[in-house]
Amino acid sequence: MYSEKVMDHFRNPRNVGIISDADGIGEVGNPRCGDIMKVYIKVKDNIIEDVKYETYGCASAIASSSIASELIKGKTLEEAWKITNKAVAEALDGLPPIKMHCSVLAEEAIHKAINDYRKSHNLELWEERTHAEVIKEHQCNN
Amino acid sequence: MYSEKVMDHFRNPRNVGIISDADGIGEVGNPRCGDIMKVYIKVKDNIIEDVKYETYGCASAIASSSIASELIKGKTLEEAWKITNKAVAEALDGLPPIKMHCSVLAEEAIHKAINDYRKSHNLELWEERTHAEVIKEHQCNN
Amino acid sequence: MKKSIYMDYAATTFVRQEVLDEILPYFKDYYSNPSSLYSFAEDSKKAIKLARQRVASVINSKEEEIYFTSGGSESDNWAIKGIAFANKDKGNHIITSQIEHHAVLNAAKFLEKNGFTVTYLPVDSDGFIKLEDLRNAITDKTILVSIMFANNEIGTIEPISEIGKLCKEKGVYFHTDAVQVVGHLPIDVESMNIDLLSMSGHKFYGPKGVGVLYVKKGVKIENLIHGGAQEKGKRASTENVPGIVGLGKAIEIAQSEQNFEIKRLTALRDKLIDGILNKVSNTKLNGPTGNLRLPNNVNISFLGVEGETLLFDLDDAGVFVSTGSACASGSLEPSHVLLSIGLSHELAHGSIRLTLGLNTTEEDVDYVLEILPKIIEKRRAMSPIWSE
Amino acid sequence: MKKSIYMDYAATTFVRQEVLDEILPYFKDYYSNPSSLYSFAEDSKKAIKLARQRVASVINSKEEEIYFTSGGSESDNWAIKGIAFANKDKGNHIITSQIEHHAVLNAAKFLEKNGFTVTYLPVDSDGFIKLEDLRNAITDKTILVSIMFANNEIGTIEPISEIGKLCKEKGVYFHTDAVQVVGHLPIDVESMNIDLLSMSGHKFYGPKGVGVLYVKKGVKIENLIHGGAQEKGKRASTENVPGIVGLGKAIEIAQSEQNFEIKRLTALRDKLIDGILNKVSNTKLNGPTGNLRLPNNVNISFLGVEGETLLFDLDDAGVFVSTGSACASGSLEPSHVLLSIGLSHELAHGSIRLTLGLNTTEEDVDYVLEILPKIIEKRRAMSPIWSE
Numbered sequence A, B: 001m002y003s004e005k006v007m008d009h010f011r012n013p014r015n016v017g018i019i020s021d022a023d024g025i026g027e028v029g030n031p032r033c034g035d036i037m038k039v040y041i042k043v044k045d046n047i048i049e050d051v052k053y054e055t056y057g058c059a060s061a062i063a064s065s066s067i068a069s070e071l072i073k074g075k076t077l078e079e080a081w082k083i084t085n086k087a088v089a090e091a092l093d094g095l096p097p098i099k100m101h102c103s104v105l106a107e108e109a110i111h112k113a114i115n116d117y118r119k120s121h122n123l124e125l126w127e128e129r130t131h132a133e134v135i136k137e138h139q140c141n142n
Numbered sequence C, D: 001m002k003k004s005i006y007m008d009y010a011a012t013t014f015v016r017q018e019v020l021d022e023i024l025p026y027f028k029d030y031y032s033n034p035s036s037l038y039s040f041a042e043d044s045k046k047a048i049k050l051a052r053q054r055v056a057s058v059i060n061s062k063e064e065e066i067y068f069t070s071g072g073s074e075s076d077n078w079a080i081k082g083i084a085f086a087n088k089d090k091g092n093h094i095i096t097s098q099i100e101h102h103a104v105l106n107a108a109k110f111l112e113k114n115g116f117t118v119t120y121l122p123v124d125s126d127g128f129i130k131l132e133d134l135r136n137a138i139t140d141k142t143i144l145v146s147i148m149f150a151n152n153e154i155g156t157i158e159p160i161s162e163i164g165k166l167c168k169e170k171g172v173y174f175h176t177d178a179v180q181v182v183g184h185l186p187i188d189v190e191s192m193n194i195d196l197l198s199m200s201g202h203k204f205y206g207p208k209g210v211g212v213l214y215v216k217k218g219v220k221i222e223n224l225i226h227g228g229a230q231e232k233g234k235r236a237s238t239e240n241v242p243g244i245v246g247l248g249k250a251i252e253i254a255q256s257e258q259n260f261e262i263k264r265l266t267a268l269r270d271k272l273i274d275g276i277l278n279k280v281s282n283t284k285l286n287g288p289t290g291n292l293r294l295p296n297n298v299n300i301s302f303l304g305v306e307g308e309t310l311l312f313d314l315d316d317a318g319v320f321v322s323t324g325s326a327c328a329s330g331s332l333e334p335s336h337v338l339l340s341i342g343l344s345h346e347l348a349h350g351s352i353r354l355t356l357g358l359n360t361t362e363e364d365v366d367y368v369l370e371i372l373p374k375i376i377e378k379r380r381a382m383s384p385i386w387s388e
């Protein structure tokens, strides 16, 4: 069901943890929905020096946060902002259609963390996308 | 589906044929319904000396006429009259429920033949039963 | 040794060895529920996907237009009731023919009891519907036309492409019961404009209890079996993995030998038909001759003899056939198909169907041609409605 | 060697060897259509009769009250829609529960779109319906009560005898989905006053794609699959002979080992439950304890961890389980069953179901008890909603 890449990042998520003196924190999701992502960034000279996260959610949510952390580490805030959920999914060699929204969570968490940083530095906030993905219902129940 | 007895009488029907100088002839059934039985009897001293028949119909119709011919041969007319479709079916070790009406045909054909004899001898006609069996519909169609 | 010649391939077929070989591991080894998420379920998931691809490629549909069911009857019921319930806001009129399989006819009758009206098109003496009749029957209330691809009793192949074209023109869904055709003749749902098509695995050397309904993308259909999310939520129930695998393998093999079998069986069929008609008097071939008849179907009526009698006499001689009239019947009503093509009740009662298949040889045909005339003679001799 | 421990017996089971042995000849040797009249069809006819007898004897019904279907979902759909359509002159109200399988729930929703009203009874925190609720819900328009025998997710065994008695008193048909129960616990349709009962072969070591609907004699029910005269005209389609044979054999064997397996599995179940609850903090057992829980069902929620995560971590460790929440789900909505027993969304998202069966050993349980706490610890450590 999942690509090898997803399973690899799920099994060994990179950059897990928290940054106690983070410059920006972004939290998205809702325990009601079974997913929460909390991203911590450390910014120096407009560059994301360090990133950590905690994720509660399904395998692809964990993999999405893991790969996203790798994608933004070392990037400028502008570069990091441009990483879309599609880029996250592609970096994972794809996600099942019903799981695309997990990658959206990652994009949103990063955006929130960056704007959190910008806010505390009195910078103008960038405009966040609204949760674009339609989450399809799917049930099985044996 | 059919008992051995049915198949035996179907394979080797006894007393098949016609009696050209029959004393009584009974014909029942309808080609529309896929069955016709024509019974010929030769009567001497109130006893059925000989019986022959022609039958068009399913295997159990043929078996019913065959066994019925054996049952009535040598019997008095009164005895022969009392042979019910049930007796015919029993003598065949049973018929499938949907095929019971074949045994009814046999009973009716005999009754008709006997009354035909009685009529031509100006004897009072005996009261025939009405076709008592309900014929169930049943289809398969592969 | 007693003969054992199966000539009832239209009723069901054996499962061929290659199919059985492919099925077997799915009972005990790859037994997982394909909806499960763990790695162990990958095998059964892939197996179903492969089967779906195989079916799609044979009828030229998309993979995701193939839905597995429990057989031809379920597929027919689903198509007819599913279209009816999902489109009742558009109209409540359905058109079918008088010679459909009972799965179609009785589904239609059920709908008649529930607010729908149904037109049953007549057929000509060879079993063909007339396009003009169909055209005239379509109203603005018509939501579905269901005409079988080929008839199971008399082998008539209906003008499917023309029907498809007409239905497309009129904007009406077209379902065809292709249970007797899949695996045996080429089908192209795309070029034939078929919206829904039923098939059944056990008619082409696959297992019993598994079938397919092809549903063209975009067609609005209600479920027949509601429940879990299997088959994209359109047909619930834990997938019958061995059955589905078997159907997929069977259709693939059938396709690969189709051209060869069409020629071989057509020759045997015509030899059997000609032989019987020549050797036995007062007979009638039911259904058309030539290319518009299923390659494996022979259906002949014999005056003065009842079909079941012939069936059992042939059985005694080691040949297994069915009656053209409704089988296992209390037999007051003969086959609706034979009556629809205008046969008298007598002739309809006196018909048998011989359907050929993979194991049928020329020797088998010769043997039937040798014994059948004797059987007819014996039974006619004792028939009150026969005199020569 | 990598472990491979199947703990998803409630999803499906393997086909046991004795069952497979009995099935095999019906694919290629005794392949006839059981409706055929010739002698060659005797074998398949008898095989079906034997299977019917076996099923009837296990649930204490009459042989002619057993109808073979394509699985649990079809049986549920048939029972619910069949009773509704056949009895709509009497009333249009149906009662079921909130924790039914989707085959029941979605069949009921279909009826709601077609003129029927449905009451979905709530359940208590262990998943039991209340008899008083049922009694109060029955009106003079009620034609059917459908309450599952035992729940597939949390193992709750409903008070079937009491429900049966109440329905009998009120003159309302009672259907029960016994898919998780047949073969595993004693059932007596007579003494329990059950009018209709669904089962599915692949839940008790029989094949997939075959099930049964028991319909008490005299119950008025419309077909779901119309067509030929199979199953006394009540369920059309060429019989799935191998499937039916397999179901019959499987139920017979299951019956013979039932008492033994109930004891064995209950002990393993309780060891697993107690072990997890003791070794892991902040957990919750879903469903009741003791005799009113299915002997093979374990369902536990873990705070701060999502179920799918656990499923895949266990998969990596060679253990196959399912999530208590809807599987393969986009997971915005967790299991309707877990929500119905009052779980918070968080807890509902964090549940897994482990179901035991024939091959489950004490070592397997020990292994799970060894690895599961580590997995939970690892995932909680990275969870933003967990802090110890």
Ligand SMILES: Cc1ncc(COP(=O)(O)O)c(C=O)c1O
Pocket: A141, A142, C236, C237, C238, C239, D010, D070, D071, D072, D073, D074, D076, D101, D103, D148, D150, D151, D152, D177, D179, D180, D200, D201, D202, D209, D211
């Ligand atoms: C309680 C219950 N009912 C119905 C079903 C449906 O059975 P099937 O998948 O065989 O159609 C299942 C299992 O899937 C079940 O657990």
Ligand SMILES: Cc1ncc(COP(=O)(O)O)c(C=O)c1O
Pocket: B141, B142, C010, C070, C071, C072, C073, C074, C076, C101, C103, C148, C150, C151, C152, C177, C179, C180, C200, C201, C202, C209, C211, D236, D237, D238, D239
């Ligand atoms: C034309 C046709 N339609 C439908 C069916 C029903 O298929 P099944 O018996 O597999 O349900 C059959 C055969 O039985 C058939 O010949």
Ligand code: FES
Pocket: A033, A034, A035, A057, A058, A059, A060, A061, A098, A099, A101, A102, D329, D330, D331, D332
């Ligand atoms: S976290 Fe919602 S499905 Fe992945």
Ligand code: FES
Pocket: B033, B034, B035, B056, B057, B058, B059, B060, B061, B098, B099, B101, B102, C329, C330, C331, C332
């Ligand atoms: S003659 Fe009518 S069924 Fe036997």
